[in-house]
Structures are given as C-alpha cells and as structure tokens.
Amino acid sequence: MDHLIDKLRAKVTKASFNPDFIHHKWFVKYHLNIVEQIALELCDIYKNANRNLVKTLIWIHDYGKILGIRDGVEKITEVTAKLMEEIGFEQEFTDKAIQYLRIFESKMEFELTKAPIEVQITSSADAASHMVGPFYSLWWLESPHKTFEELMEDNKGKALKDWNRKIVLPEVKKAFENRNRFVMENSGDFPEKYLT
Ligand SMILES: [Fe+2]
Structure with missing residues (x-):
C-alpha cells in the first residue's frame, strides 16, 4: 500500500506544480504537506483510524481544485477515482x-x-493548515483586483467556515484556538480588551 500512496503523492504533487494552477508556487509546501503532518499527528491520537485511508484522503482532497474543476462533486469524484484506478x-x-x-x-x-x-x-x-504559514496572506497576494476590505471579508468567511464546519476534533480546536482568534482579528474581528 505504501508504494501506491507514494505514487499518489507524486502524481498530485506533479499536478500541483502545473503553472495553470493558480496556487502552483506554494500549494504542496504550504498546504498539502502541512495537512498531512497535522493529519498524521491526529492518527497518533486516534489509533483506530485507518492511516492509509487518511493519507489517501489528504492527497486526493484537493485534486479536483488542482485540475481547475469548478463544476461540482460528480466531476471531481470521477477524475479522482480515475487517478486512483490508474495508480493501481x-x-x-x-x-x-x-x-x-x-x-x-x-x-x-x-x-x-x-x-x-x-x-x-x-x-x-x-x-x-490554513492557519499555519502564509496561507491567508497568499489570498491577498493572489487577488490584487480586490479591495482590502473585500479580502478581509473573504478571509473571515473562510475562517468561520473552517472553524464552524470543518474542524470537528476537539484536539484541533484546542491547539488552534489562539491562531483562529488571530485570523479573525486580521479579518476585522477585534477583542474588547487586548491585555486581559
Ligand atoms: Fe485543502
């Protein structure tokens, strides 16, 4: 199984570096690798999780986006299944x-x-992973046509969706609470007090 996952990682990495993909300069280093590291730390906590399945999900979860597919889950699952079948x-x-x-x-x-x-x-x-490294700043870099207020609003929307819908494990909520507060503050959500 390891060699199949290595092949999957190599194929997705190669696709991520395609210059047609807007995030190609940073997507592996500042997104996928970080997602994998956090996920494997979680596997050390949740020992009943199937590691091979987690690793596979990490490397396929953005494959549709990397290929520029914007028209829904059917097409995304179709191309992803094809990739996995080709790998073997x-x-x-x-x-x-x-x-x-x-x-x-x-x-x-x-x-x-x-x-x-x-x-x-x-x-x-x-x-x-979005709260690690330059992820939110890169949205600003890649959207120069937007005003800074629009960019703040974009990032706030993403941070809220991440926090309220996507982060479901208590260990992650606990470890990333301060980072989330900082991202929200960057997006205009200020605390009443700063020192206490
Ligand atoms: Fe992702």
Missing part, C-alpha cells in the same frame, strides 16, 4: 476513499462530527 489501488479501497471524499465535500449540509474518523481527521487537518 484496489477497487474496494478506491470506492471507499471516493465515498469518504463525498462526505468530506458535504461539510455544509452534513454534520462532520458524525462522519467516519478518517474524514474528521482530514477535514480538521485541512482547515487547521
């Missing part, structure tokens, strides 16, 4: 990963606290 994953494993990817994608309609632990880990790690 067993059909049963691919079907499960795709089923979990669909649950991951349904975060706005479905309460992810009720999702399988592998989905909860992937979703929590994905959202938490």
